[in-house]
Every structure is written in C-alpha cells, then in structure tokens.
Amino acid sequence: MEKARTLMVDRILLQLLFLVSLAGNLFWMNDQSVNKDRFTALQNEINNLDSANQKMNQKLKMFTDPDMMIVSLRGVEKHADSKAVVFWDKKTKDVYLNAENLPKAPEGMQYQLWAIADGKPVSAGMYSEEKDSKVSLANIPNAQAFAITLEKQGGSAVPTMENMFVIGNI
Incomplete structure (x- = not known):
C-alpha cells in the first residue's frame, strides 16, 4: 500500500512537472512569436528607411550635378x-x-x-x-x-x- 501511494505521488508529481513544462513551453512560444513580429516590423522599418535614404542620395546627386x-x-x-x-x-x-x-x-x-x-x-x-x-x-x-x-x-x-x-x- 505504501508502494502504491508512492507511485501515485510520483505520477501526480510527473503530471505537475509536465503541466509546468507545458506552460513554460507555451509561454516561450508566445514570447518567440512576439519577438518574431517585432523583428519583422523592425526589418520593414529598416527597408523603408533604406529606400528613403537611396531616394535622398539620388536627389542629392541631382542637386550637386553641375x-x-x-x-x-x-x-x-x-x-x-x-x-x-x-x-x-x-x-x-x-x-x-x-x-x-x-x-x-x-x-x-x-x-x-x-x-x-x-x-x-x-x-x-x-x-x-x-x-x-x-x-x-x-x-x-x-x-x-x-x-x-x-x-x-x-x-x-x-x-x-x-x-x-x-x-x-x-
């Protein structure tokens, strides 16, 4: 009976560890998704700034062409x-x-x-x-x-x- 109780406690602990691990993984995956969205937004902003910079350089070249x-x-x-x-x-x-x-x-x-x-x-x-x-x-x-x-x-x-x-x- 003691052995059965120990096995039951072990199963409960394993299930708790599994639930904690699952919650941690879900939190980590959500955090990764947010980071991916932020990275994509920053990449788009960099591309827009690069395009604007190229346009400005082209205009500057035209302004300075004798x-x-x-x-x-x-x-x-x-x-x-x-x-x-x-x-x-x-x-x-x-x-x-x-x-x-x-x-x-x-x-x-x-x-x-x-x-x-x-x-x-x-x-x-x-x-x-x-x-x-x-x-x-x-x-x-x-x-x-x-x-x-x-x-x-x-x-x-x-x-x-x-x-x-x-x-x-x-």
Missing part, C-alpha cells in the same frame, strides 16, 4: 501652396521631376509636365510617384519654362489651363 539645371515651379493663384522641382540635364536634355509637394491626384487623374518651348506647350510626360526624380520623363532640347497641369489619366495633347498647378521660368 550639368543639372534646377527649375523651381511655384503654385499658381488657385494652388499657391503647391511646389515642384524640374531637373533639366543641360548635356542630355533629359527632364526629371520631383513633385512631392503636389496634392495627391484624384482617382482617374494624373499630373502632366509641360515644357514651354518657343512659346508653345510641349508635353514633357506624365508624372507618377514611382517616377519621382528617378526616371526621365522626356527629352526637351529647348525650353523657356515648365508647368504642371492635372489631366485625365494618360494625359492630354494640350494643357488644361484651368487645371494648372505650378509654373516656373528658366
């Missing part, structure tokens, strides 16, 4: 707070646009860059956030000014003057 003409575009009366910058490579005549300071285009609309060459508007390409300062929008050999209008998605053959946001002379 062959790059920088044309500031200021908001017209209806859009006085709007701003943009055109980078015009004097050697290649490629045109780049930084339009981060324009309001987000409404659904179905897109910003279009125009060069004023010989007094006439010439489309210099459609702006999108993916192209911002990274992709040449057009090659413009001669321009006296640049302007941006808001057009239907895909652009227009002629600028919609009442939708002009910014303009800047060279």
Whole structure:
C-alpha cells in the first residue's frame, strides 16, 4: 500500500512537472512569436528607411550635378501652396521631376509636365510617384519654362489651363 501511494505521488508529481513544462513551453512560444513580429516590423522599418535614404542620395546627386539645371515651379493663384522641382540635364536634355509637394491626384487623374518651348506647350510626360526624380520623363532640347497641369489619366495633347498647378521660368 505504501508502494502504491508512492507511485501515485510520483505520477501526480510527473503530471505537475509536465503541466509546468507545458506552460513554460507555451509561454516561450508566445514570447518567440512576439519577438518574431517585432523583428519583422523592425526589418520593414529598416527597408523603408533604406529606400528613403537611396531616394535622398539620388536627389542629392541631382542637386550637386553641375550639368543639372534646377527649375523651381511655384503654385499658381488657385494652388499657391503647391511646389515642384524640374531637373533639366543641360548635356542630355533629359527632364526629371520631383513633385512631392503636389496634392495627391484624384482617382482617374494624373499630373502632366509641360515644357514651354518657343512659346508653345510641349508635353514633357506624365508624372507618377514611382517616377519621382528617378526616371526621365522626356527629352526637351529647348525650353523657356515648365508647368504642371492635372489631366485625365494618360494625359492630354494640350494643357488644361484651368487645371494648372505650378509654373516656373528658366
């Protein structure tokens, strides 16, 4: 009988140890899951910061390139707070646009860059956030000014003057 009691106590102790071990493992696994989520969030933040850093370095390179003409575009009366910058490579005549300071285009609309060459508007390409300062929008050999209008998605053959946001002379 004493032996049976000892076996029963041993089983109870083993079951208690098993339950403590199980609780400890569940706690550890939960902690690992939280750490994994934190690691993923930090990795995403690092990737976002790295992307922003690359974008800033690209813009800095453009600002310091002696062959790059920088044309500031200021908001017209209806859009006085709007701003943009055109980078015009004097050697290649490629045109780049930084339009981060324009309001987000409404659904179905897109910003279009125009060069004023010989007094006439010439489309210099459609702006999108993916192209911002990274992709040449057009090659413009001669321009006296640049302007941006808001057009239907895909652009227009002629600028919609009442939708002009910014303009800047060279």
